[in-house]
Amino acid sequence: MRERTRFKVRLLNFSSGRPLVVIDDEAAKRLGVRPHERLVLRWRSREIVAIVNVAWHIPPDTMLVNDEVAEELGVKGGEEVEAEVAPPPRSLRYIRDLLGGARLGYEEIKCIVKDVVEDRLSEVELAALVTAISQRGMGVDEAYYFSRAMVETGETLDLGVKPILDKHSIGGVPGDKTTLVVVPIIASLGYYIPKTSSRAITSPAGTADRAEVLMPVELSPEEVREVVLKVHGCIAWGGALRMAPADDKIIRVEYPLAIDPFLVPSIMAKKRAVGATHVVIDIPVGRGAKVKTIGEAHYLAREIMEVGRRLGMEVACALTVGEQPIGYAAGPALEAREALYTLMGRGPPDLLDKATSIAGILLEMVGVEGGRQVALESLRRGKALEKMREIIAAQGGDPSVKPEDIPVGDKRLTIRAEKSGMVTWINNAIIATIARLAGAPKDKGAGIELHVKIGDKVGRGTPLMTVYSEHSVKLQAVEEYLSEVTPIGVGKPGTEMLIRSLLAPAPHERPTVLER
């Protein structure tokens, strides 16, 4: 028998993704409820559990409610609603166990994931979950449990056919439009590949952003099914499909913290949800990539393959070169253009190599001999290009699109070598920041075009890269940023300055200069 109190309802008139009430600090004390705890609200025969935000300057008998609460209770403002402290959800107990050092079992993890999907956990609780796992690591068991629970709490695609092929990159390398080449190759050979992709979070473009330049990507689950059964492949945005929806909620708190502890379940759940039977996971390795060393990549690959096996999929991992962008373009339109050129036989060698290698591995997994050669043939004979046009048409795009018709930003800035030598490094993070400052991924035509790659010889004044933007103010921001950083390193191999950067104690970082 806990304290019950009546509150007059006032509407916030917005929806915040989960039921939420705001009450005054005094009222909260009276009820014995603290911020992030929950209240059961009752109005007539309806009730809902909402997370409490505590504020000040609200009349103590008034409760502000968001749309989720108003709709569930059927209140319009002015009603007297009964409030009572609600017990915490069971998943919070498991999160606390996890904070205390416990390894969780499947039932417990399922309960957590379910409550994440149903928005029963506060953001503080979700942040604690994500942080705790980033600190102590996620074992293979937990990665499998989270993957399975994420699949089970979302939609799944059942094409009713087998095998179903798929690929995914763990990400982190700008300009990686491999998927736009692999999907049509695989589909052109008669295999099913229902590819779902994300939009960019910190990169210049996600696969969904690139593909959207060529065709609509926001398909419904039913549309994905239709497209794939018709043309064998699709490139859809995963966000609208409600497959493994827990992941989207988790990303919301991972992002501001710049941590990614749910990498493996996030990817594997999405592959399982589309019914994939054979999967290649691309792990870019190298400085500037998410995984820095081959040793680290091996550990990750072993974990991914084991989780895949337990989920009933055959999974291979490709460790790829990740220390510079793939191809020459970064940014949605520039990348879509480069992918089309590649399908037309005029692509950059590294992209061609990566796409046909990954397609080849997939093909060999389903018994095709000489997979890479078969993939190359599909490209050479124009089969993959033709298939891409079918996919574009099936998703509602213009199948006759030509690369040179794709509009790119008309505000441009070219960066040139300040001295002659060889390109010794390209900084992925700086390239990504430049493309984003230029407007990518929101401005589809924004991005960068590299004119050189690592190992190329340049003279003084040779163009290194061109930045594309749709707005000159954004190009100005790029210019300001470029005065502080070096995106591309030029030198004589072996003669790089040995001190890469200087970290000095804070007081010396910015010496104070007194003008006398």
Add this chain to the structure above:
Amino acid sequence: MRERTRFKVRLLNFSSGRPLVVIDDEAAKRLGVRPHERLVLRWRSREIVAIVNVAWHIPPDTMLVNDEVAEELGVKGGEEVEAEVAPPPRSLRYIRDLLGGARLGYEEIKCIVKDVVEDRLSEVELAALVTAISQRGMGVDEAYYFSRAMVETGETLDLGVKPILDKHSIGGVPGDKTTLVVVPIIASLGYYIPKTSSRAITSPAGTADRAEVLMPVELSPEEVREVVLKVHGCIAWGGALRMAPADDKIIRVEYPLAIDPFLVPSIMAKKRAVGATHVVIDIPVGRGAKVKTIGEAHYLAREIMEVGRRLGMEVACALTVGEQPIGYAAGPALEAREALYTLMGRGPPDLLDKATSIAGILLEMVGVEGGRQVALESLRRGKALEKMREIIAAQGGDPSVKPEDIPVGDKRLTIRAEKSGMVTWINNAIIATIARLAGAPKDKGAGIELHVKIGDKVGRGTPLMTVYSEHSVKLQAVEEYLSEVTPIGVGKPGTEMLIRSLLAPAPHERPTVLER
């Protein structure tokens, strides 16, 4: 040069502790800002940085702002305010470093603590900080840096006298009214002891709640100074003093997670802020206490002493018996009453022992020989009682208060032994829950009175404890709870059931019974 957009302001009409705006998901995408990021808002010549909450169903050109934003910008609703994505605060970079495994230095920790105090971090970021530290532990260096930074970002008390004595318990044991006895003993001997205390978070009563039964405890810093300089001691609520205010913000996110990684800086900063020179920290040890083993207590004590040394204080730690409540009472009024009886020479032996031991250690730290004996003398001669009455008067209470005049709940429930034997254990957590269900600490007269302690012999039907409440519905809740738990264990020593509790796999926890 980031995206700038104008928004029409609508007021939320509440204050939430930090500047906050709510904008529509569409508007957020247009601006390129994500939840928990920040916007700089500008109106005429004023600007403020606010944390972004993303919602749905808000007109895309409208921005809801809380009182903090409205007051700083001077807007009343309807104005067009310019918004631009703000860079994250520098402290967020350090928190990300910490998540990445870095050990932080003083400047970095100071920056984090400053931003905590100034509400520049979102709750997700704060939760990540607290969780990461709970997962990897806080070393002595970091504990010292946090303590120092917490002191430096808050108010401090300068009495202008020396030595200044103080004590603190790390908490966790119900009924621990030791402070209410130690403070008057120390002050009665002419030493200064400006004691600040907290209110209960999860216990039946905090020292501030207990003391408030006898006198006002919400003193201003100036009042603390006056009271202490006049009568040598005080018992004030720390919450209003703005000493180490970072701690209050940290507790807000620690609480729902049931973790306490800032224990050491939180306590040590508060001792340093009142200018303490000699401090005893009480570490209750035992099952049901925060610290379970003597070994663990030794590690904690070493850390506390070293942090104290670096802060310029002489600190001793007392490892005390924590496996059952101190004295017989738990709950604000019942405890205040028991403390007064103790000052009158009629207290329970364990409380008397603990209070005079801690007072004795403090006295010996400042050179008094036979400290405990001196403390006992102060009690026996009525000096401590007299001093307590002076403190009560100085803080604005009634100095003539008698223990039997203190009102306690008139709804009562007595729990009796179901069999004869010896009291072998008392469960602190269950005792605390009973007292809280009965209404403590909000209802001052609610709580429990034990009739037995561990080792006492009881017959069948002997009263074990009485629950006091001000409301019969709350007593009903206690009764329901008591049908599920056993607060006090009675048995023959050595004949306890060897299985303490049974944890079975989830499906078996609640067998499904099909009625046929």
